[in-house]
Amino acid sequence: MKVAFIGTGSMGSLLIEAFLRSGALHPHFICASNRSLQKAELLAKRHPGLRVTGSNAEAANGSQIVFLCVKPLDYPAVIQELAGVLDERQIVVSITSPVQIRMLEARIPSKVAKIIPSITHSALSGASLCIYGSRIQPEDRLLLEQLMSSISVPVAIRETETRIASDIASCGPAFIAFILQQWAEAAARHTGIGRAEAIVLGAEMLHGTGKLLTEGGFSPEELQRRVAVPGGVTAEGIAVLHSSLEHVFAGLIETTHRKYDEDLSKLDDLFGRRLLNGTADDEPD
Numbered sequence: 320m321k322v323a324f325i326g327t328g329s330m331g332s333l334l335i336e337a338f339l340r341s342g343a344l345h346p347h348f349i350c351a352s353n354r355s356l357q358k359a360e361l362l363a364k365r366h367p368g369l370r371v372t373g374s375n376a377e378a379a380n381g382s383q384i385v386f387l388c389v390k391p392l393d394y395p396a397v398i399q400e401l402a403g404v405l406d407e408r409q410i411v412v413s414i415t416s417p418v419q420i421r422m423l424e425a426r427i428p429s430k431v432a433k434i435i436p437s438i439t440h441s442a443l444s445g446a447s448l449c450i451y452g453s454r455i456q457p458e459d460r461l462l463l464e465q466l467m468s469s470i471s472v473p474v475a476i477r478e479t480e481t482r483i484a485s486d487i488a489s490c491g492p493a494f495i496a497f498i499l500q501q502w503a504e505a506a507a508r509h510t511g512i513g514r515a516e517a518i519v520l521g522a523e524m525l526h527g528t529g530k531l532l533t534e535g536g537f538s539p540e541e542l543q544r545r546v547a548v549p550g551g552v553t554a555e556g557i558a559v560l561h562s563s564l565e566h567v568f569a570g571l572i573e574t575t576h577r578k579y580d581e582d583l584s585k586l587d588d589l590f591g592r593r594l595l596n597g598t599a600d601d602e603p604d
Contacts, residue, residue: 322344323350323378324351324388325352326352326354326388330414333438335362338470341469341470343469345368346369349366349369349370350369350370352372352374353371356371376400376403380404384466385405386412387413391415391418394413394415394418399426402426406429407454410429410459411427411429414433417583418433420432420452430456430459433448433478434448434463435484435488437489437491438489438492444471444472445492447471447472447488448481449463450476486575503518528542
């Protein structure tokens with residue numbers, strides 16, 4: 320199975336490396352393209368047999384799956400470049416949340432899916448968010464989820480849930496890392512513990528907590544009950560968190576959704592509203 324990756328920036332490279340590390344893909348069956356060919360060539364040096372090209376169309380031509388790993392506002396130009404080489408048998412996978420499936424299905428004949436990855440896939444873990452277009456058949460979905468299960472836990476969602484699900488699964492590692500950083504720095508300021516030591520303890524705690532929630536059969540509420548004895552230290556700490564964080568996550572969600580809506584508006588303009596309404600964008604006004 321030939322798989323193309325259009326764009327080898329941060330997430331494109333991460334996906335390629337993860338698929339190769341898991342054994343799900345072999346370098347000889349990967350073709351990668353990038354605007355800066357040097358970035359793609361670095362991947363080829365690390366993984367002999369991986370083919371690189373400066374042409375997105377060349378990479379996509381003949382590939383069973385084409386991952387689009389470019390910035391949202393670059394999609395219209397990339398899709399225009401690929402439209403002439405893609406066919407109805409290929410599966411095109413967008414990895415960015417604001418690019419809507421309808422936008423792609425209106426411009427290319429291929430089957431379209433959207434899969435939102437996470438940096439956690441570099442550790443062969445975390446959830447990948449899977450959304451499927453109208454042309455995706457059950458066997459296509461099975462193929463994609465088998466591939467993603469080699470580096471993650473595929474979770475099928477509705478496209479309307481993309482932003483909030485991405486906040487948790489994709490943005491979440493950065494949010495949690497920020498909280499851990501703040502916690503460690505406060506611990507270092509107010510006690511004798513070193514910042515690095517506090518981060519190690521926190522990282523191991525997060526690793527173990529994740530296992531309890533995914534493999535240990537605990538719900539968040541059950542885990543709190545097991546640790547927070549009434550009247551104890553943990554219960555007092557949770558009371559502080561409850562009062563301090565009551566509005567934080569609502570504000571976080573409001574902010575990420577506002578930025579998402581702005582990106583959607585920009586993409587609607589770039590792709591052309593007439594095309595999205597079912598008319599060709601080269602029709603006369």
